[in-house]
Amino acid sequence: MRTLEEKEKILDRYKPTHYKVGVVSKEMIGYLLDKFRGSEKIIKYKEAGSKGPVVMNYSPDREGMKPWFEPVQDLVWDLLGSNCYVWGSNIFRVEKPHIAHNDDYTEKNYPIYKTVVLPLEISKPTNFVTFDQAYLDGPVKLFRGYDPVPESYYNKSLTDYSDIINYTDKPFDKEMHEKYLSHIPIEALHGLTVEKVVSWTPGNAIIFDMGRIHSASNFITQDIKYKIGYSIFTAKDYN
Numbered sequence: 001m002r003t004l005e006e007k008e009k010i011l012d013r014y015k016p017t018h019y020k021v022g023v024v025s026k027e028m029i030g031y032l033l034d035k036f037r038g039s040e041k042i043i044k045y046k047e048a049g050s051k052g053p054v055v056m057n058y059s060p061d062r063e064g065m066k067p068w069f070e071p072v073q074d075l076v077w078d079l080l081g082s083n084c085y086v087w088g089s090n091i092f093r094v095e096k097p098h099i100a101h102n103d104d105y106t107e108k109n110y111p112i113y114k115t116v117v118l119p120l121e122i123s124k125p126t127n128f129v130t131f132d133q134a135y136l137d138g139p140v141k142l143f144r145g146y147d148p149v150p151e152s153y154y155n156k157s158l159t160d161y162s163d164i165i166n167y168t169d170k171p172f173d174k175e176m177h178e179k180y181l182s183h184i185p186i187e188a189l190h191g192l193t194v195e196k197v198v199s200w201t202p203g204n205a206i207i208f209d210m211g212r213i214h215s216a217s218n219f220i221t222q223d224i225k226y227k228i229g230y231s232i233f234t235a236k237d238y239n
Contacts, residue, residue, distance in 0.1 A: 018207040084236040097216035100142040113236035117206040121228040127217035134211040145187030183218040
């Protein structure tokens, strides 16, 4: 568990979500898709009869730096600067949109920094939502109001929101819910406010602080069958 001082250091360097257009080449997208399609994958919730998400995990911290990852590391340095490092990543294919969650990691005491999301493949653009709120006591999915509370593969199932940073305890905006987040019960978004909505489009990069709560939009309503993306998790030593 982090100390209050460590949390303050993380929050002191929080910045608004950054959206960079046209920074990932078609060649890089093809390179990553080929790596994903030829890799060993994890099927989350397989025991529960689910067919996804399908994930290829790679952690330079645990597995060492492999040659295939060097172009990705160079891209991350171009986006964030060379004074950060990648500790983990995953390429994912989903047929159902992710719900509200953070990307925290506490198994090792990393000075967590930014998540970089690279959209890789989708039939048409969709959206991605970040919130003004954050959670720094481990990886969570937000399940307030769910009955029963769903199984969570890795993240803790959070139903008590009292430790969410910037929590408002006010109902979530109904218009935003209907437009972007109808796959999530509105009660599960109670106390949250939208920071930014950006386009989830291959070739672009979405950059946000790892503890920040975020969610996919409900791409099912757009008749999108699946999407493939790459989440890259970084750390940066405190100044």
